[in-house]
Amino acid sequence: MQPFNTLEVYGFSGTLNVDLGGLNFKSITGYRHSKNYGESDTDGTAVPLLATFAGSGSYYVSQEFQLSGNITDSLSFITGAYAGKESGYEFSRSQIFGGLIRDSNADVTNKTFGLFAQAYYELTPTLRAVGGFRYTWDTRDSVLHNAQIYGRPYDVAVAGTPTGINCTVTPTEPVTATTCNQEQNAKFNYPAWNLGLDWQASDNLFLYVATRGAAKAGGWNLRAGGLPAFSPEKVKDVEAGLKVDLFDRRLRFNSAVFHTWKSDNQAIVNSFVPGIGVTQYIQNNGKVRIWGIENEITAVPWEGMTVSVNGSLQNGKYVKGSFSEIQVVAGSGCTNSAGVANGCVVDLSGLPLLQLPKKQLNVSATQKIPVGDGTLAVTGAYSYVGGQHFDAVRAADQASAATKAAYETENRLGFVPGYGIFNGRIAFQLENPNVEVAVYGRNITNKKYLLRRFPDLYRTLGIVAAYVGQPATYGVETTFKF
Numbered sequence: 001m002q003p004f005n006t007l008e009v010y011g012f013s014g015t016l017n018v019d020l021g022g023l024n025f026k027s028i029t030g031y032r033h034s035k036n037y038g039e040s041d042t043d044g045t046a047v048p049l050l051a052t053f054a055g056s057g058s059y060y061v062s063q064e065f066q067l068s069g070n071i072t073d074s075l076s077f078i079t080g081a082y083a084g085k086e087s088g089y090e091f092s093r094s095q096i097f098g099g100l101i102r103d104s105n106a107d108v109t110n111k112t113f114g115l116f117a118q119a120y121y122e123l124t125p126t127l128r129a130v131g132g133f134r135y136t137w138d139t140r141d142s143v144l145h146n147a148q149i150y151g152r153p154y155d156v157a158v159a160g161t162p163t164g165i166n167c168t169v170t171p172t173e174p175v176t177a178t179t180c181n182q183e184q185n186a187k188f189n190y191p192a193w194n195l196g197l198d199w200q201a202s203d204n205l206f207l208y209v210a211t212r213g214a215a216k217a218g219g220w221n222l223r224a225g226g227l228p229a230f231s232p233e234k235v236k237d238v239e240a241g242l243k244v245d246l247f248d249r250r251l252r253f254n255s256a257v258f259h260t261w262k263s264d265n266q267a268i269v270n271s272f273v274p275g276i277g278v279t280q281y282i283q284n285n286g287k288v289r290i291w292g293i294e295n296e297i298t299a300v301p302w303e304g305m306t307v308s309v310n311g312s313l314q315n316g317k318y319v320k321g322s323f324s325e326i327q328v329v330a331g332s333g334c335t336n337s338a339g340v341a342n343g344c345v346v347d348l349s350g351l352p353l354l355q356l357p358k359k360q361l362n363v364s365a366t367q368k369i370p371v372g373d374g375t376l377a378v379t380g381a382y383s384y385v386g387g388q389h390f391d392a393v394r395a396a397d398q399a400s401a402a403t404k405a406a407y408e409t410e411n412r413l414g415f416v417p418g419y420g421i422f423n424g425r426i427a428f429q430l431e432n433p434n435v436e437v438a439v440y441g442r443n444i445t446n447k448k449y450l451l452r453r454f455p456d457l458y459r460t461l462g463i464v465a466a467y468v469g470q471p472a473t474y475g476v477e478t479t480f481k482f
Helices: 401-413
Strands: 004-019 023-041 050-070 075-096 101-122 127-144 182-202 205-216 233-246 251-263 266-273 277-284 288-299 305-318 324-328 343-347 359-371 374-385 419-430 435-442 450-454 465-468 473-480
Antiparallel strands (some): 004 023, 050 075, 075 101, 101 127, 127 182, 182 205, 205 233, 233 251, 251 288, 266 277, 288 305, 305 359, 359 374, 374 419, 419 435, 435 473, 450 465
16 A cells, blocks of 8 residues: 545534523534545555554534623623544554554544533622532543454464454453453543633723642553543643734734643653554643733724734743653563563653644734725735644663664654745635635745644654655635625
8 A cells, every 4th residue: 555644524503592591592503524544654665664544533512502691780791611532443454564453443432521601790780700610520431453464363362462363452351352341431520610800991901810720630651551531631820911002903902821730741752662662652641830911912004004013931840759750671670560570660740741842933913905996915924833743752860872872863853943944825705795705825935834743652663753744835815705
């Protein structure tokens, strides 16, 4: 098979609004279908050494009900319920050195249900308080059907697997030639909240302060059967900001500072799992702090011209001592609470956070010019994203010099330098009919840059994958609204 990738996504939604005389009722119904599959030539050569044929498919149905309105002139509210169900599958078939093809596949059912309410109270004509709460219940069910050798019966003997047969998971029922099932069921429940004050200090100055808490759902690792479920990632933050309008609203300045605390931080890792081999899975990695500032300026220096500048500075780190791993170093004599022989505990809390650019900047300018019965708009934009780590590792102090050098190489290959690109667009908008015709250019200077890197397997298979950014691209688009 030649490498390829196929993606199919579509969805539908419907919203119903009903006026109940002082109250508003809203129903939001959604459906989403997705399917993707493809083959990756992992070794990057013409020789069929390492390859993966993988894919997934699912459909998601959701329903939300909302009720909102004013209780008094000073008190308003919104409350409701949300329910969603996703059913689907995932598979991954990995070819190892041109021979063995390992097969991992699973059927999945995910359900979520939530109740929420939020209220706004005007303490004074210019000072408002907000408070909201939501509670969520999640169910994550999966059935694994993993085989060490694709195409062979599950019940044939295969050395090196956890069960001694082709079934590489812990079966919940006797394995047959055609059936190898491991059921995994987990339930999570967690709260979310929102508290804040905002003050319209004057016609031109708005101030606010807020604190919030939420969570990212937990789940199962489907490729690496037998690993425990990963827990929800919990987040809480504080934020303060202001919005200022000056010079008859020709200049607007927004600023916000924030500090975020995360626990049970979810991270994707690549490692060796006994009976499975090298694979990728999600685990909870300690506690994280992130802080920063975001600023935005919008200016209208003359009629028809709008200039926007927004940028952010942020930084973060693991809480010291909250993130560690066990590395086996032969002959080291290391001990650990898990009882792994020669397992040295390595503190990883000093590693940089992944996918956290410390600097981001966006600058754009649009000039609109009336032309006949329409408007001509010319836009130029520059976007910069700072350097990011997509992998960060640390070798045990007891490791050999060669091992430490390999880890340092992986760290270097796991970093993507910052990059900036220029985009442009020229559009002509008619009012009647409501039609817009535009030409656009993305990455006009044909900047060569990387979006991300995955060197996680460097120490095991000697492979690094880099994904390049989109080259200079030009196009024409037409939009008709009715």
